[in-house]
Amino acid sequence: MEIKKIFNNNVILTENDQQQEMVVMGRGLAFQQRPGDVVDDAKVEKTFILENHAVSEKLAELLKEIPEQYLVISERIISMAKQELGVKLDDYLYIALTDHLGFALHRHKQGLQLQNALSWEIKKYYRNEFNVSLKALDIIYEETGYALEEDEAASITLHLVNSQMSGEKFESIVQVVNIVNDLLSIVKYHFHMELDENSLNYERFLTHLRFFAWRLIRNESTSYETGDDFLFNQVKEQYHEAYVCSQKMAAYVEKTYDWTISKDEMIYLTVHIHRVAARAME
Known part of the structure; x- marks a missing residue:
């Protein structure tokens, strides 16, 4: 595999044998590397395939502002959600969820708790997605040590539902x-x-x-x-x-x-x- 794009020292964009774009992560994976260089397989820790080329461009911008750890967390949540719900989730969810986690964790560290006005309705009308989102909070805690409020599960639920609706606003x-x-x-x-x-x-x-x-x-x-x-x-x-x-x-x-x-x-x-x-x- 060759490096197509470098997001930061630990995250790159490459392509598999089927010409599918892949985000590849690993400590120091892109250090002193350039596009066109061969990927060091020994440093690869995590990979995931993207079907939408535009998503990789936006991920590159997002990872300039947000630690790649949040992308790792999002990938865990999305993989779990796909398995639990048995549905296809749009690639844009990697961006939306990573961005949301960055904002939610920043607010949590600042002691700011924003209530989701639709939390009660979301919990009722999208019960499967909400239950998955509760598991997502467990993943976030495992990865960061921060226990986010249940209202955040409601917000994650909306992202999961939105991802099933082919990019609905x-x-x-x-x-x-x-x-x-x-x-x-x-x-x-x-x-x-x-x-x-x-x-x-x-x-x-x-x-x-x-x-x-x-x-x-x-x-x-x-x-x-x-x-x-x-x-x-x-x-x-x-x-x-x-x-x-x-x-x-x-x-x-x-x-x-x-x-x-x-x-x-x-x-x-x-x-x-x-x-x-x-x-x-x-």
């Missing part, structure tokens, strides 16, 4: 959380009940609301527009109370986001609401 993730929270609140107040967050029906409903919220903020129509008036009227009659609740949700969406929910979407919402609120309708 961070603000969009927050907006989705707020929309889902508001829609669930409508269901709770309509039926005067708390929902069973451990039930399969709740998980299905939550998944549907997340996708619904993404379509809303992207202004996308659904891919299953059938125009089936018979089915719509049947669901409306059979699940009347759930349908009334879905009307409240539709009114909220139209008033707040100027977005009209289709009949087909009303069918899906009504069925999901009926399932998740079945206790209140028995």
Whole structure:
């Protein structure tokens, strides 16, 4: 392997036999070396492959300001998250998470604790990612000796979710959380009940609301527009109370986001609401 770029004395960019870019780390790996020199395999301690060329450019800039130790921590967290969640995470997460860790640890050392206003909602709506983020806090403690607050797990969760959304803007993730929270609140107040967050029906409903919220903020129509008036009227009659609740949700969406929910979407919402609120309708 040849050195393509030197980030600092301990981190370089190279390429494997499949022409994939790799970030390679090791103590003194790039000391007195230049691009084009052969990588000293004996000094290599850690490698990871990048699929996005632009990420290596931004990593180079970031590592001018942040110790490479934070990149090592990020790589551990990302590898663990991929295994735990079974999903593909965008390469940009190496930059976003490393940068976040640098800022979070700096604040922690200064005794500054910033609360994540969406921590409660994030913990509820992205439970798998949040549980992974709690393990990420353990990794950070193992590597640095600093025990970050649980609110940091919520922030890491947003980065993990964002990475699964192919580079969606961070603000969009927050907006989705707020929309889902508001829609669930409508269901709770309509039926005067708390929902069973451990039930399969709740998980299905939550998944549907997340996708619904993404379509809303992207202004996308659904891919299953059938125009089936018979089915719509049947669901409306059979699940009347759930349908009334879905009307409240539709009114909220139209008033707040100027977005009209289709009949087909009303069918899906009504069925999901009926399932998740079945206790209140028995």
